[in-house]
Amino acid sequence: GAGVSQSPRYKVTKRGQDVALRCDPISGHVSLYWYRQALGQGPEFLTYFNYEAQQDKSGLPNDRFSAERPEGSISTLTIQRTEQRDSAMYRCASSAGLAGEPHGNEQFFGPGTRLTVL
Amino acid sequence: QKEVEQNSGPLSVPEGAIASLNCTYSDRGSQSFFWYRQYSGKSPELIMSIYSNGDKEDGRFTAQLNKASQYVSLLIRDSQPSDSATYLCAVLPSGGYQKVTFGTGTKLQVIP
Numbered sequence: 001g002a003g004v005s006q007s008p009r010y011k012v013t014k015r016g017q018d019v020a021l022r023c024d025p026i027s028g029h030v031s032l033y034w035y036r037q038a039l040g041q042g043p044e045f046l047t048y049f050n051y052e053a054q055q056d057k058s059g060l061p062n063d064r065f066s067a068e069r070p071e072g073s074i075s076t077l078t079i080q081r082t083e084q085r086d087s088a089m090y091r092c093a094s095s096a097g098l099a100g101e102p103h104g105n106e107q108f109f110g111p112g113t114r115l116t117v118l
Numbered sequence: 119q120k121e122v123e124q125n126s127g128p129l130s131v132p133e134g135a136i137a138s139l140n141c142t143y144s145d146r147g148s149q150s151f152f153w154y155r156q157y158s159g160k161s162p163e164l165i166m167s168i169y170s171n172g173d174k175e176d177g178r179f180t181a182q183l184n185k186a187s188q189y190v191s192l193l194i195r196d197s198q199p200s201d202s203a204t205y206l207c208a209v210l211p212s213g214g215y216q217k218v219t220f221g222t223g224t225k226l227q228v229i230p
Contacts, residue, residue: 033218040126042206042220043162056217091161105150105210107218109161 002026004110006092012116013082021077021113023092030097032075033107034067037089046090049075050097082117089114121145122209124221132229137194139205139224144188147212151183151190154206156223162206166192197228 005024013019025032031050035043045059051072060066064082069075079086091112098104123142131137139153150169154162168174168181168190180193190209194201204223211217 035220040222042122042208042222045217045219048217103167105218106152106164106167107208108164111161 004092004094004108006090006110006113008113009111010114010116012118014118015082015084017082018078018080019082019115021079021090021092021115023075023077023094023110025073025075025092025094026108028096029094029108030072031095031105031107032069033093033095034075034077035091035093037091037112043091043093046077079115082115084117087115087117120221121219122207122221124205124207124224126222127225128227129224130227130229131197133197133199135197137197137201137226137228139192139194139207139226141190141192141207141209141221142188143190143207143209143219145209145211146185146188148185148188148209149212150210151181152208152210152218153179153181153190153192154208154220156204156206158203194226197226199228199230202226202228 007022033048034046037043047057049069064080067077089112093107093109095107096104153166156162166181168183174181178195182191204225206223207221208218
């Protein structure tokens, strides 16, 4: 595709429900990143993948959060038993991820998913 | 000490002036530096990347990097009201590790 896409764009759920947020990266991009962004703050790292391998999940807040990218393309961020404090904008980004290529680390963001937990 | 620090602003400049946005970082071995522009309610948009000491110019934008001082800046010449946005500095640390750290951003207001 032309850019990174995310779905849904908006998600309202009740506390205790599970949600799955989807990210479709730029075609051919090796690396995929998940961030959470609060109002007035920069993106906060959650996790990232190279191909299908999850390279770093140190930013996931707790074990209710998980992510996968089984075929090295589309990724899903899942939040189980949602809580009101999970309400935020969740952003996905991708990069070419080419080793040794400076521009390979330039990240391009999708439109984000606004999650509201009631 | 935060890994990437920016003044939150707002930075107000008159139309046509030069806007200077600054960022400092803590990892001395950092290799890659990025500036993103984020309009209110929108996603961050990459506008500049810089990898070597010195200046890099792209249109009205100039990125400046000083690794010895651990300092990167963005200059916007002939500022326009459409430049009003939050500017995020992002840093990729050393060792080829791909986890980019973002600053909290500086809000720029260009006054017509």
